[in-house]
Amino acid sequence: MREKLKDSVFKIWIGLSTSLVFIVVVYIFLYIFINGAGSINGEFLFSAPKGMPIGSEGGIFPAIVGSLLLMVIACAFASILAISTAIYLVFYCTSEKVKRLIHLIIQCMSGVPSIILGLFGYTLLVLHLGFGRSLISGGITLGVMIFPYIQVRVEKTLIEVDKAVITSSYALGVSKVYTLFKLIFPMCKFDIVSAITLAGGFAIGAAAPVILTAAVIFAPVPESIFSPVMALPFHLYILTGEGISLEKAYGTALVLMLILLVINIISVILNFTRKEHE
Amino acid sequence: MNILEINNLNVSYGSKQVIKNLSMNIEKNKITAVIGPSGCGKSTLLTTLNLMIAENGGSFTGEILFKGKDILSYEIDYLRRMIGIVFQKSTPFPFSIYKNLTYAPKYYGIKDKNRLNEIVENILKRVGLYDEINKNLNMLATKLSGGQQQRLCIGRALTVEPEILLLDEPCSALDRKNTANIEEMLLELSKDYTIVVVTHNLSQAKRISDYTAFILDGELIEYDTTENVFNNPKDDRTREYIKGIYG
Amino acid sequence: MRKIREKIFEILIKMLTLFSVLILAFVVIFIFKESLTFFKEVSLLKFITGRRWNPLGPPEELSILNIIWGTVYVSLVAIAIALPIGIGTAVVLSCYTNRNVKRLIRGIVDILAGVPSVIYGFVGLLVVVKFFEVNLSLASGESVLSGGIVLSVMLLPFIVSTCDESMEKIYREYSQSSRALGVSKSYMIRNLLLPASKRSILASVVLALGRGMGETMAVMMVIGNASIIPRLLGKAQTIPSLIALEMGMAEVGSLHYHALIASGFVLMIMLLIINGLLYVIKNRMDI
Numbered sequence: 152m153r154e155k156l157k158d159s160v161f162k163i164w165i166g167l168s169t170s171l172v173f174i175v176v177v178y179i180f181l182y183i184f185i186n187g188a189g190s191i192n193g194e195f196l197f198s199a200p201k202g203m204p205i206g207s208e209g210g211i212f213p214a215i216v217g218s219l220l221l222m223v224i225a226c227a228f229a230s231i232l233a234i235s236t237a238i239y240l241v242f243y244c245t246s247e248k249v250k251r252l253i254h255l256i257i258q259c260m261s262g263v264p265s266i267i268l269g270l271f272g273y274t275l276l277v278l279h280l281g282f283g284r285s286l287i288s289g290g291i292t293l294g295v296m297i298f299p300y301i302q303v304r305v306e307k308t309l310i311e312v313d314k315a316v317i318t319s320s321y322a323l324g325v326s327k328v329y330t331l332f333k334l335i336f337p338m339c340k341f342d343i344v345s346a347i348t349l350a351g352g353f354a355i356g357a358a359a360p361v362i363l364t365a366a367v368i369f370a371p372v373p374e375s376i377f378s379p380v381m382a383l384p385f386h387l388y389i390l391t392g393e394g395i396s397l398e399k400a401y402g403t404a405l406v407l408m409l410i411l412l413v414i415n416i417i418s419v420i421l422n423f424t425r426k427e428h429e
Numbered sequence: 430m431n432i433l434e435i436n437n438l439n440v441s442y443g444s445k446q447v448i449k450n451l452s453m454n455i456e457k458n459k460i461t462a463v464i465g466p467s468g469c470g471k472s473t474l475l476t477t478l479n480l481m482i483a484e485n486g487g488s489f490t491g492e493i494l495f496k497g498k499d500i501l502s503y504e505i506d507y508l509r510r511m512i513g514i515v516f517q518k519s520t521p522f523p524f525s526i527y528k529n530l531t532y533a534p535k536y537y538g539i540k541d542k543n544r545l546n547e548i549v550e551n552i553l554k555r556v557g558l559y560d561e562i563n564k565n566l567n568m569l570a571t572k573l574s575g576g577q578q579q580r581l582c583i584g585r586a587l588t589v590e591p592e593i594l595l596l597d598e599p600c601s602a603l604d605r606k607n608t609a610n611i612e613e614m615l616l617e618l619s620k621d622y623t624i625v626v627v628t629h630n631l632s633q634a635k636r637i638s639d640y641t642a643f644i645l646d647g648e649l650i651e652y653d654t655t656e657n658v659f660n661n662p663k664d665d666r667t668r669e670y671i672k673g674i675y676g
Numbered sequence: 677m678r679k680i681r682e683k684i685f686e687i688l689i690k691m692l693t694l695f696s697v698l699i700l701a702f703v704v705i706f707i708f709k710e711s712l713t714f715f716k717e718v719s720l721l722k723f724i725t726g727r728r729w730n731p732l733g734p735p736e737e738l739s740i741l742n743i744i745w746g747t748v749y750v751s752l753v754a755i756a757i758a759l760p761i762g763i764g765t766a767v768v769l770s771c772y773t774n775r776n777v778k779r780l781i782r783g784i785v786d787i788l789a790g791v792p793s794v795i796y797g798f799v800g801l802l803v804v805v806k807f808f809e810v811n812l813s814l815a816s817g818e819s820v821l822s823g824g825i826v827l828s829v830m831l832l833p834f835i836v837s838t839c840d841e842s843m844e845k846i847y848r849e850y851s852q853s854s855r856a857l858g859v860s861k862s863y864m865i866r867n868l869l870l871p872a873s874k875r876s877i878l879a880s881v882v883l884a885l886g887r888g889m890g891e892t893m894a895v896m897m898v899i900g901n902a903s904i905i906p907r908l909l910g911k912a913q914t915i916p917s918l919i920a921l922e923m924g925m926a927e928v929g930s931l932h933y934h935a936l937i938a939s940g941f942v943l944m945i946m947l948l949i950i951n952g953l954l955y956v957i958k959n960r961m962d963i
Binding site for chain 1 (some may be wrong): 678681682685686688691692693695696697701702703706707710760761762763764765767768769772781784785787788790791792793794795796797798799801802803819836858862865866867881886889890891892893897916919921923924928934936937940944945947951960
């Protein structure tokens with residue numbers, strides 16, 4: 152009898168938990184899609200914020216562009232470093248000790264909260280190096296944030312390449328660099344691009360690092376990498392936090408979610424294409 | 430004429446010695462079969478000949494002469510180009526057939542489209558794939574059948590114009606028909622290339638090779654013309670091995 | 677020519693790797709160096725045991741005990757909420773589903789992990805905070821509890837995936853022999869699987885604690901950001917939100933500026949201890 156009761160309580164518990172996870176996800180999406188859909192139109196997407204206080208009218212075009220540019224810079228910065236590190240660890244590093252040390256450091260890096268990276272970007276890039284609040288400061292800070300994410304995935308992809316295929320390339324008398332560029336990269340390109348894309352999504356949604364390093368309440372579409380920019384997450388925070396316009400906030404949240412959706416769809420397609428190729 | 434001369438070769442992985450004091454010469458434009466039970470050092474011998482042994486974590490002492498000169502005196506790229514190797518498991522690159530065959534020629538600086546097409550056509554004819562896949566050069570090499578993949582890999586090794594072709598059990602994963610195809614192809618190729626083939630399959634060695642070497646526990650037990658080794662072995666161990674397999 | 681290019685590439689790769697590794701050192705050294713200036717003026721002990729944070733003065737008081745408590749409190753509330761839900765979901769995921777449902781649930785959990793924190797803060801502010809204000813007629817819905825609820829959703833993916841991983845292994849290992857004894861599945865899970873997963877559950881709690889304490893936006897938008905002694909239904913402040921809110925306003929080089937960096941330093945040390953703990957737990961898990 153007691154066993155039966157325990158059994159039921161247990162099943163109710165795990166059933167409720169799983170349902171709750173589903174409900175929360177569906178709720179958040181529906182909430183933003185339903186409330187935000189009405190705010191989105193051509194003007195909202197393609198014009199600058201207007202009104203007094205700024206943002207209460209007009210659109211979010213500079214924020215969309217700013218966020219995308221921040222993402223591109225972050226991805227470029229992070230992927231150059233991450234892919235290099237992965238290549239070094241898989242193809243050049245011969246000492247197990249060095250490998251373990253680098254892995255440890257990268258793991259630590261992924262545990263550093265984004266606000267600390269923001270603080271670092273602010274003191275080093277914005278103040279000491281004099282970049283100011285700018286596209287470049289924010290991009291690099293976000294790049295540092297997504298570096299471990301890309302590195303871990305690229306390394307995994309490179310390790311998984313069939314050793315026999317690499318050996319047969321060397322057996323043709325072909326050099327390591329040629330093998331890397333003509334054989335291994337083409338084999339792994341979908342996985343690498345997919346890792347970078349997902350990391351880009353992570354970067355575009357991050358607000359904490361850009362608050363201190365790049366984002367301002369209002370700026371036009373940036374002219375150079377040293378210009379301050381608007382960013383979607385920060386804009387959303389300002390619109391709600393300062394109570395400027397709830398309607399515009401819903402719209403901004405929806406645009407941010409839609410961009411992330413597109414990024415994730417791209418990565419799914421990339422994965423799918425890769426499987427087709429095999 | 431001997432294209433390869435191996436003198437007092439010792440190969441070891443760490444403290445484990447895999448090949449012991451092995452000396453043999455390999456004649457140009459002949460097929461030499463290397464037989465022996467698994468783990469006897471046959472494959473190690475092949476990887477030593479084109480110096481891939483170091484990358485696999487092994488080392489060797491002794492002397493190997495390629496065309497009368499120590500292999501260590503050649504540039505490693507050049508040596509590997511001259512001594513091609515094909516492994517047991519076929520390893521087509523996950524690209525098109527065309528790209529598999531132009532991969533190495535492009536590395537060696539051949540950019541001209543016509544020249545590349547010519548190479549691809551020649552190679553495909555040599556390995557007997559021309560009629561089967563000529564129209565499908567853009568097909569993924571990984572979609573070929575097992576036997577076709579192996580022939581493509583042999584073809585790929587030929588694209589760098591080697592003088593010697595080392596084959597490590599090239600047919601062990603194939604059925605009879607594909608094996609027969611490859612054997613026929615090897616006989617054809619031996620007119621232009623020196624071939625060293627490691628095999629488990631004694632009847633295959635008998636069918637295609639001119640010379641046979643029997644290796645046991647890293648030692649060369651017997652090395653003679655294939656006819657002598659199979660019909661008139663001098664060493665008891667050779668006789669036992671050949672008998673043992675035949676039952 | 678080719679040899680030179682090979683060598684150049686190798687050197688380039690090595691230099692970029694070195695640079696990447698040094699960035700972490702940069703982060704730590706920079707924050708340490710900048711907070712050192714502060715600790716010359718105010719002792720570390722006073723900084724972390726004093727309760728008053730009043731950077732604008734007078735008198736200028738810069739101590740963060742309340743804020744440290746706030747940081748830990750919100751995370752603990754979030755874990756208390758997320759843990760039962762996360763474990764429940766992980767159990768379903770590892771024991772009760774076939775491959776397709778597994779993929780669906782994992783997908784949902786991945787989505788949860790992919791939503792930006794500012795969106796959580798936004799929805800939290802408009803839904804959770806408002807709910808408290810309207811239904812419980814609190815003066816302000818911004819509270820530790822609101823922060824904990826919002827944060828719990830964000831921590832769920834970490835808990836689910838950490839637990840699921842080891843639970844699946846344990847389930848595969850023992851389900852057959854347990855079934856042979858004629859014991860029901862739920863009995864096996866309650867009496868064998870859950871006790872055997874203790875360590876990974878602990879690991880997930882520690883991991884979630886680290887993530888929660890470092891979270892900025894979602895918490896900052898719903899917690900009220902008042903540096904007072906935190907209570908469950910009252911406002912509070914966390915270190916990340918303190919930095920995010922005040923860093924931009926603090927005059928560069930002032931004591932306030934250095935105090936903010938020092939608080940980041942304190943946060944980093946706390947997370948380092950937590951990660952060290954996690955490392956120990958994980959290493960013991962394999963034995």
